[in-house]
Amino acid sequence: MIIILSYSQNVHLAETQKEKAKQYTSECVRESGVSTEAINAAKIGKYSKDKAFKNFVLCFFKKSAIFNSDGTLNMDVALAKLPPGVNKSEAQSVLKQCKNKTGQGAADKAFEIFRCYYKGTKTHILF
Template identity: 35%
Template sequence: MKSFLVISSVLCMSIYVLADLSDEQKQKIISYGKECIAETGVDKELVDKARQGSFSDDPKLKAFAFCLSKKIGLQNANGDVQAEVLKEKLSSVVDNAETVNSLISACVQNKGSPEETAYQTFVCYYEKTPTHASIF
């Protein structure tokens, strides 16, 4: 199954399927990641570990996830999940609509703060997809 890093994501802390993105999209994601590292002050080592599936309960990593989620368009500035944007982005890399809906249903849930929502969405996406694209 193709996956989207969302998130990338979403969903898009774990989440990177750069192989299925155009070169321009890959460059945007890389640029967003660099910007979010600078903006949040997250330790790059924590980001590198998250790319490999080792997630730290670190406030700066969660802020990084929210920053990335906003830049990708998965959440707005208030932290509200943009479900239609998410569905559109996932559908561009996941061929099966049922799988897209299942991922959104399982992974996109308000967790109390925009940062926690973004972080938990990325963790869930990472855990529920067999292929990962790295946007961190």
């Protein structure tokens, strides 16, 4: 998952994961029209609730296969993509709590799952 900054522990993506994350970020910035300011704010844990940022999150989740085409969270993929240093048992527990978040469409749902995971876990991923 693309989760940035932490109040307790940060872990870093492996180099190959960083490259993919950068690629997806670049593509999703273009596709969603999200502002640089919204992306920079997200890097310090401040998430914009505007449509463009929600579309960015959905785009990133889809490109990384964290979200299935039917708009559901693919927990197996989400867990498999977590780098070493992340407590997978904790992450799985949090994802179970977050996976059924809803919204007024796929972008809202992706955003709510994203926020839920961020709030529920102690370990966040930096890239």
